[in-house]
Amino acid sequence: MxxxxxxxxxxxxxxxxxxxxxxxxxxxxxxxxxxxxxxxxxxxxxxxxxQPLRLKLDPGSRVTGLALVRESETCDPDTGAVERLEHGLWFGELAHRGHQIRDALTLRRQYRRARRARKTRYRAPRFLNRTRREGRLPPSLQHRLDTTVNWVRRLCRIAPISALSQELVRFDTQAMQNPEIRGVEYQQGELAGYEVREYLLEKWNRTCAYCGATHVPLEIEHIIPKSRGGSDRISNLTLACRACNQRKGNRSIEDFLQRQPALLHRIRTQAKAPLRDAAAVNATRWALFAALKATGLAVETGSGGRTKFNRTRLDIPKTHALDAACVGAVDQLRDWNRPVLAIRATGRGAYSRTHTSGNGFPRGYLTREKRVHGFQTGDWVRAEVPKGKKAGVHVGRVAVRRTGSFNIQTQGGTVQGISYRHCRLLQRADGYGYSFQPKPQTEEARRAA
Incomplete structure (x- = not known):
């Protein structure tokens, strides 16, 4: 790296x-x-x-891929055409905590309802007197936007980045629901199949809808066969392994699953429901694009179908970071087999001074001082324990206690009961946790190993 x-x-x-x-x-x-x-x-x-560096982003609802590449130009000896060659320098995966924010807001809402139900003094509820600014995003989506922009600015401060690339359109759901829509360029080109197939893989969790098989070649299957009037809309498509696809043939799904009513109900329900992750990405894509434009750097955009087309053409394994490296116009990509820095948003603590029980009543009290013996929760420390059951070197994120006996969250697990005397500060808490992922491997290398 x-x-x-x-x-x-x-x-x-x-x-x-x-x-x-x-x-x-x-x-x-x-x-x-x-x-x-x-x-x-x-x-x-x-x-x-x-030299010119380009930061590429693959925004996701849970994880955003980051790739820093160096650009150069090369000439194809056969055709004489000038191609864009990119060298991978640094890769990262930013894990958001939007689901934790959503759960915390739901819990706060339940606490307030409980207080209003009890015969205690409370603030009267307000109605029809709150205004929301135009373009407001829910807190969980705003968090994804803020953390992504924060890391773009961080990397711009430590690397001479001259351009940005963003996967702007993850899935064009309107064109998928109505394939006859006009004016969509990629629907008439070779990216059409990649766009629809990637959406289905995300929606059906890369498993066969009928038998649940994974890690097998999956085929696009029509729930209502075209011979029986079925369409190519995304709500009529699912994934099936070759065996299930051949067994079903042109039979109706009611006939094929007549002995499995629960599975029939699940497939019908899941086929009609949109991909939740795609909705979250589509809700924040233009806000992120505007924030990137505000940096003053040139911003290149590309669709999710093009990203997968580039990754498949270059025979690169699928990870969030490598998806980011394949965003936009990519002719050749080298030095992509590097370790990945996993960045996990952890927050900066809470305002509450106590824990709560399952019924919402106070349980215990939290210390009022953030720092204990010079350390605070979230610091990255290195602990060298000379003897005992926990002897060795432990590096990770620390959780402090008033007693001075800390917990350290390492890459291999949590080590409890480490004295502060053995800890040495590496980096102050900045709202993120860090770990390193191994180098990605191609499918051939994985089978050889």
Whole structure:
């Protein structure tokens, strides 16, 4: 993974390799600014030549892929055409906490209803006197927008980024529901199948709708066969393995599942329901596009079908970070087999000073001081325990206690009861947790292993 480099005045320079960063640190020419993403600052250099870097984003409802690539041009020796060559430098996956925000708001709503039901003093409910600004997003969706823009700005401060790429249209649901709609360019091109198939894979969780088989080739299947008047609308399509698709043939789904009424009801219900993740992405896509345009950088856009088309053509495995690298116009992509920094939004704590029971009553009290012996929950620490059952080195996110016995959430699990005396601070809490994922492998390499 590339190491971010800053000059003497904290201006971004070109990222370097891990080996070069190690040499600069050993020779005393650089100091560590932050471990995640790993950034160093040079002591003896001011300014320097930089190359164009592009930050690519694959926004998702739960995870957003980030890819930083270096762009160059190459000439095809056969056709003489100029192609865009991209070299992967840094990859990250940002996990949002929108579902936690939604659950917390639901819990708060239940507490307020309970207080109003009891015979206690409470504020009278207000009606028809609240205004919402135009373009307002729910808190869970606003969180996805804010965290994504926050990381774009962070990376712009530590890397000379000159352009952005965003997957603007994840799924064109209007064109899928009505394939005869005119004016949609990709519906008449080779991306049509990729757009519909990717939507179905996300909607049906990459499993056969009839037998639940996974990790097998799946085929697009018409719930109501076309020979019986079925259409190509997305609400009439599902995924099936080859065996189930051949057994069903042109039979009606009622005849095929007459002995499985529960499965028949589930398939009918799921076929009519839209993809919830697609709705969340579509609700925030234009707000994110406007926020990226406000940075003053050139923004390139592309559809989800084109992303999958690029990834399939280049034989690249599917991950959120690599999906981001395949956004937009991509002719060639090199150096994509790198570790991925997993970034998880954890928040910055809560205002409540007590826990609550299942019925909403206070249970215990939380400490009023955030820091205990110089540490606070969310700090990234390194604990070196010399002896005992927990002897060893533990690196991860710490959860403090007033007693000084901390819990450390490492990549392999949570280690409890670590004394603060063994802990050394690596990075202050910034609302995110960090871990590293192994290098992605192609399907051939995975089978060989």
């Amino acid at each position: 590339a190491v971010f480099v800053l000059d003497k005045q904290k201006r971004p320079l070109m990222p370097c390799t891990e080996k070069r960063a190690r040499l600069l640190l050993e020779r005393g020419r650089a100091v560590v600014v932050r471990p995640a993403p790993f950034t160093i600052r040079l002591k003896d250099r001011l300014g320097g030549a930089v």
